[in-house]
Structures are given as C-alpha cells and as structure tokens.
Amino acid sequence: MDYLGIIKRAYEIVLRRKYLWIFGILAGGAIGGSWNFSAPSTSETFSQNKIENFFNNIKFENFLTHYWGIIFAIIGIILLVGLLWFIFSIISQGALLGSVAAISHNEENNFKTGFAFGWHKFWKVLAVGLLIGLIVLVSLAILALPVILLVLAKIYVLAIIYGVLIFLANLTLWIYLGFVQPYILRLAVLGQRGAGQAIKESWSFSKKNWKEMVVMYLLVLAIGIGVAIGLLLAVFLVGGLLFAIGLAIYLASPWVCWIYAALAGLALVLFFLILNGIINSFYSSVFTLTYLELDKRA
Numbered sequence: 001m002d003y004l005g006i007i008k009r010a011y012e013i014v015l016r017r018k019y020l021w022i023f024g025i026l027a028g029g030a031i032g033g034s035w036n037f038s039a040p041s042t043s044e045t046f047s048q049n050k051i052e053n054f055f056n057n058i059k060f061e062n063f064l065t066h067y068w069g070i071i072f073a074i075i076g077i078i079l080l081v082g083l084l085w086f087i088f089s090i091i092s093q094g095a096l097l098g099s100v101a102a103i104s105h106n107e108e109n110n111f112k113t114g115f116a117f118g119w120h121k122f123w124k125v126l127a128v129g130l131l132i133g134l135i136v137l138v139s140l141a142i143l144a145l146p147v148i149l150l151v152l153a154k155i156y157v158l159a160i161i162y163g164v165l166i167f168l169a170n171l172t173l174w175i176y177l178g179f180v181q182p183y184i185l186r187l188a189v190l191g192q193r194g195a196g197q198a199i200k201e202s203w204s205f206s207k208k209n210w211k212e213m214v215v216m217y218l219l220v221l222a223i224g225i226g227v228a229i230g231l232l233l234a235v236f237l238v239g240g241l242l243f244a245i246g247l248a249i250y251l252a253s254p255w256v257c258w259i260y261a262a263l264a265g266l267a268l269v270l271f272f273l274i275l276n277g278i279i280n281s282f283y284s285s286v287f288t289l290t291y292l293e294l295d296k297r298a
Contacts (some may be wrong), residue, residue, distance in 0.1 A: 001212050001293055003219055010285035013103055014278060019111035020099060023118070024281030025273055026085070027092035087122075094118035094125045096281060097189050100288040127195035128188050132177055135199075139170045179213070180206050186291040209294045216290050220283060227279065 014020055095118030102109040102117075118125075143166045150159035180202040187205065188198035206213060242264050250257040 001290075003212075003215060006216070006289045006293065007219060007223070007286060009104075010100075010282055010289055013100060013285050014282045017099070017103065017109070019114070020096060020281040020285070021274060021277035022111070023092040023095045023099070023114065024277035024279070024284070025092075026088045027096055027284070028089075028276060028280035090122055090125050090129075091115065091118035093185070093284075094121035094189055096284040097121075097186060097288055100285045101190055101292060104289060104292055121189050124188050124195060125185065128185050128198065131195050131199060132181060132184070135177065136174065139173055143167060143170055176206075179217070182287040183213070183291055186288060190288070190291065191295065205294075212290070212294060216286065220286060231275075 095114040098117030098121065099109050099114035102113070143163065146166075147159050147163045150156075150162065183205060184198050184202045187193050187201055188195050191198065193201060246257055246260055246264065249260050
C-alpha cells in the first residue's frame with residue numbers, strides 16, 4: 001500500500017476543500033483555551049475581604065425566588081446548545097467520511113452534499129458510537145461489580161486477583177476498540193453494514209489488514225508529534241511577541257491593554273478552532289482513504 005501517497009492525497013483534499021474544516025471543527029469539538037489577564041491595581045479594586053463580604057451579604061434564597069426564570073432559561077439555552085452541538089458533531093462525522101469517499105471517486109462534492117450525506121447517516125454513526133460505548137460500560141461493570149461484592153464480603157485476595165486479571169482483559173479490549181474504531185465507523189457508513197455487523201466484521205478486517213493499519217497509525221502518530229512540536233514552538237514565538245506588544249501597550253495605557261488582550265484572545269481562539277478543524281479533517285481523510293484502499297483489495 002502506498003502509505004505516503006495516501007497521506008499526500010489526504011493533505012491535498014483537506015487543503016483544497018476548505019469546507020471540510022467546518023466538518024472537522026464540529027466533528028471533533030473545539031480546542032479551547034483560557035487567557036487570564038490581571039487588571040491594573042487601583043484604589044477601587046475589591047480587596048479579598050470586600051469580595052467575601054459581598055458574597056456573604058447575598059441572600060441566595062431571595063435571588064433564586066426572584067430570578068429562577070432567568071436561571072432556568074440560561075440552563076435551557078446551555079442544554080439546547082449542547083444538544084445542537086452533539087447533533088452537528090454526529091452529522092459532521094458522517095459528512096467527512098462521505099465527502100472524502102466521493103472526492104476519491106472523482107464525484108462532485110461540496111458542503112451541501114457532504115452535509116446531506118452526514119444527515120442521511122446520522123443514526124448509523126450514532127448507533128456505532130452507542131454500541132462501542134455500551135461495550136465499554138459492560139466491561140466496566142464486569143470489572144467493578146464482582147470486585148465490590150468480594151470486598152464487601154472481605155475476600156480481599158480474590159478481589160485483587162480477579163480485579164487485576166479482568167482489568168488486563170478490559171485494557172486489551174479497550175485498546176483494540178480504540179484501534180479499530182475508525183474502521184468500524186467506515187465499515188458501517190461506507191460499507192453499508194449495520195452497526196453490530198460492522199463491529200463483528202472489524203475483527204476479520206483488522207486480522208487481515210493489521211500490518212497496514214499499524215503502519216498507518218504509526219505514520220499518523222509521527223505526523224501528530226511533528227505538528228505538536230511545531231505548534232509548541234509557534235506558540236512560544238507568537239505568544240512571546242504578543243506578550244511584548246501587550247506589555248508595551250500596558251505601559252502606555254492599561255485600559256487599552258484590556259482591549260488588545262480581548263482581541264488577541266479572540267484571534268487565538270479562532271486560530272485553534274480552525275487548526276482543530278484542519279487536523280481532524282486530515283486525520284479523518286487519512287483513515288477514510290486507507291479504508292477504501294484496504295476494502296478495494298478485499
């Protein structure tokens with residue numbers, strides 16, 4: 001298998017089809033960061049005692065009574081945003097798979113067709129995730145429940161032996177699931193299998209192609225390490241430059257520095273969002289192209 005050719009093809013697809021970045025952001029979540037900037041010290045700044053007195057004087061019962069509607073509205077909005085993010089994450093996972101598969105077959109593809117494919121495969125992607133999650137939960141129950149019962153019965157030696165053996169078995173299972181999960185998803189979505197059938201067939205698929213899968217994982221890992229090192233160096237260089245500029249602005253005008261800090265923080269958040277989308281879409285493209293190549297040889 002042409003490993004470097006697959007990586008190069010994935011890079012070209014992600015570079016040319018920038019709408020995949022959006023799917024990458026939604027499918028993999030966002031890389032978040034926090035930036036804390038200290039306010040300039042003035043005579044109006046709350047001391048620790050004043051802050052403590054402020055909170056001690058708040059009557060939370062009255063606050064809840066008067067503002068319960070606002071509180072529930074905020075909670076409802078947060079839950080709604082979380083639900084929408086989850087739905088679009090599932091759709092985007094399918095959209096990435098369908099888009100890259102279509103592009104590799106020289107079929108017309110754009111954001112609309114990719115989103116439509118992801119929408120159509122929503123329940124299948126969700127089913128794969130739920131079944132894998134259920135397997136993990138069952139394995140945890142098999143590990144935890146007997147150990148708890150043995151400990152309650154004060155049979156400590158047997159609890160330790162059982163716990164160690166089952167933990168090692170579970171660890172093997174979890175590593176295996178993590179290893180084949182990208183291919184399980186592609187067997188289900190692109191191979192037109194049911195979620196359960198895809199999990200079953202993943203064993204024969206991985207047994208037949210484990211060498212190619214391991215080599216590709218190692219290449220992806222090496223790329224990830226290289227990107228992380230490059231990003232770390234860039235963060236130090238750019239961060240140092242931004243800090244120096246911020247310090248100069250602070251010396252000139254502390255309050256203008258707050259505006260600069262907010263803009264710089266927003267720019268960094270957007271940068272990491274886009275970078276996260278590019279990385280996720282690239283990794284997804286690599287695994288999709290690898291699956292298509294292995295499936296073609298079957």
